[in-house]
Amino acid sequence: MAAAADIPASEQSNGYSNSKNLFIKIYNIAKKRYEENISKVIENYDLEDRIYKIGIQKDMSDVYELADVLIFPANEPHQARPAFEAGAKKIPVIMPDFKNTEEYVKNEKNGLIFKRRCPKSLANCIIRLISDPELKTN
Numbered sequence: 001m002a003a004a005a006d007i008p009a010s011e012q013s014n015g016y017s018n019s020k021n022l023f024i025k026i027y028n029i030a031k032k033r034y035e036e037n038i039s040k041v042i043e044n045y046d047l048e049d050r051i052y053k054i055g056i057q058k059d060m061s062d063v064y065e066l067a068d069v070l071i072f073p074a075n076e077p078h079q080a081r082p083a084f085e086a087g088a089k090k091i092p093v094i095m096p097d098f099k100n101t102e103e104y105v106k107n108e109k110n111g112l113i114f115k116r117r118c119p120k121s122l123a124n125c126i127i128r129l130i131s132d133p134e135l136k137t138n
Helices: 031-044 061-066 081-088 099-103 119-131 133-137
Strands: 022-024 051-053 093-096 111-114
Touching: 031 051, 081 093, 093 119, 111 119, 119 133
Parallel strands: 022 051, 093 111
Antiparallel strands: none
């Protein structure tokens, strides 16, 4: 599958129970500028060997098998297919507080909800998930 080709073989087979790697998929209208900024941050913090930019994939199954969490930082409400897919794989989801979010992500049950357009709220959710392993297994 396409995603697996971009992920080192040594990291595909380790189960990622204590993953320290991040797989990102970027797509928006300002993609090029945004991706350049993300690339600079990755380079500045020397994270090239831990963050994999995988691009658009037809099948995310391999990536979900390796993921510890799905962070879906959308700014506008829309169909959140990645959240459904991650939920089906029992992967906790962190996503914004859209009205329709309540239908499939229950805060503190199968994911965490952050205040839309609030990086601090998103960061707090990430820290909360890292610091409470019980949330990852619910």
